[in-house]
Amino acid sequence: MRVINWATSVVKNRSRAVPRPAWCTYIVTFRCNARCQMCDSWQMEPGEELDVAQVRDVFSKIGRLDIVRLSGGEPFMRTDLPQIAEAVLAASRPGIIHITTNGSYRKRVEAFIREFPQPSRLRFMVSFDGLEEEHDANRGAGVPFRRAVDTVQTIAEMRESHGVEVSANHTVISPQSLADNEGLRNRLAEWDVDVHSVLAYAESSMYGLSLHGQSADHLIVPKGYPLHPKLDGADVVGFVERELERAGDMRNFMLRWGKRYYLKGLLSRLTNGQEPKPNPKCVALRSHIRILPDGSVPVCQFNTEKVGNLRDQSFDEVWHSEPTSGARDWVDGCPGCWAECEVMPNAIFSGDILKPQ
Ligand code: SF4
Ligand code: SF4
Numbered sequence: 001m002r003v004i005n006w007a008t009s010v011v012k013n014r015s016r017a018v019p020r021p022a023w024c025t026y027i028v029t030f031r032c033n034a035r036c037q038m039c040d041s042w043q044m045e046p047g048e049e050l051d052v053a054q055v056r057d058v059f060s061k062i063g064r065l066d067i068v069r070l071s072g073g074e075p076f077m078r079t080d081l082p083q084i085a086e087a088v089l090a091a092s093r094p095g096i097i098h099i100t101t102n103g104s105y106r107k108r109v110e111a112f113i114r115e116f117p118q119p120s121r122l123r124f125m126v127s128f129d130g131l132e133e134e135h136d137a138n139r140g141a142g143v144p145f146r147r148a149v150d151t152v153q154t155i156a157e158m159r160e161s162h163g164v165e166v167s168a169n170h171t172v173i174s175p176q177s178l179a180d181n182e183g184l185r186n187r188l189a190e191w192d193v194d195v196h197s198v199l200a201y202a203e204s205s206m207y208g209l210s211l212h213g214q215s216a217d218h219l220i221v222p223k224g225y226p227l228h229p230k231l232d233g234a235d236v237v238g239f240v241e242r243e244l245e246r247a248g249d250m251r252n253f254m255l256r257w258g259k260r261y262y263l264k265g266l267l268s269r270l271t272n273g274q275e276p277k278p279n280p281k282c283v284a285l286r287s288h289i290r291i292l293p294d295g296s297v298p299v300c301q302f303n304t305e306k307v308g309n310l311r312d313q314s315f316d317e318v319w320h321s322e323p324t325s326g327a328r329d330w331v332d333g334c335p336g337c338w339a340e341c342e343v344m345p346n347a348i349f350s351g352d353i354l355k356p357q
Contacts, residue, residue, distance in 0.1 A: 035139060038228060055087045094121065109124070109155060167255065175234040244267065
């Protein structure tokens with residue numbers, strides 16, 4: 001991350017000016033070979049997807065970025081993902097390209113790392129729902145637990161030779177999933193792989209069929225946390241307290257810092273703090289831009305109304321338009337969410353992550 005640019009972004013975000021984006025979350029496809037019960041991505045109409053030339057064009061319009069997150073659906077369902085990532089690298093030169101995957105395409109992941117021109121910029125996050133029985137029951141036969149573990153192992157074994165990094169994401173989706181957390185950690189400890197845990201949200205405007213394209217205001221609450229109903233009665237507070245105690249064991253210093261920040265905010269919301277803390281200023285449509293598979297730009301994870309499309313419009317037309325300015329007013333009035341994929345850019349580019357919590 002370029003320190004002067006970061007400091008400028010922080011000042012602009014805090015004063016409600018409009019910086020250029022530094023962090024981009026690009027959903028390369030909504031298609032997915034999993035059949036998760038808590039996500040409708042696999043049921044969505046795939047719709048149009050930018051081809052490689054269009055990806056290069058869109059990222060050239062955005063310009064230099066610090067972090068690009070390539071997400072899905074399952075990104076590796078796109079056989080042109082290596083070319084997409086190379087186009088992003090050439091156009092925006094991000095220091096980090098973060099890829100979330102369900103780990104079902106082990107060979108594609110391995111070939112991608114081997115052939116990528118700068119593999120030390122790659123950070124993989126492989127997602128799990130628990131141990132074998134729970135994971136497979138939720139995700140379906142196409143993405144078995146064992147294959148995801150194999151993918152983690154493959155990437156972990158390439159750390160030294162290629163400079164690539166890997167971690168696991170455990171979405172806690174049920175009491176059984178919560179009980180599996182310890183076993184999952186032990187399983188992946190064999191390769192010294194950190195496990196991040198998040199508690200399933202009740203719904204999502206990005207991945208819920210009924211809310212897609214809309215603003216899910218009922219999920220954005222000034223206090224509390226919209227926990228998925230399947231977690232009713234589970235000891236989520238005890239779980240997060242234990243997570244906080246061992247956050248210091250994470251191998252990566254930056255992740256350790258970020259994880260503590262996220263968990264403190266999660267605990268504050270789960271225990272119904274009147275003014276949950278931390279609560280960073282949101283940088284959606286400022287330092288953080290999201291791009292959907294067809295090049296359109298939504299507001300954020302919980303408001304997928306679109307403000308423009310970078311395939312057809314210039315960057316300035318999208319970034320300085322009336323709809324975008326109106327959406328920024330909506331962001332400024334938002335009480336805040338606690339989805340990790342939004343919390344981290346907000347914490348970093350508001351500067352809040354540096355405040356003692
Ligand atoms: S949660 Fe991830 S793996 Fe499961 S269907 Fe949604 S995008 Fe696919
Ligand atoms: S805090 Fe930001 S990312 Fe979260 S719901 Fe509000 S506007 Fe969207």
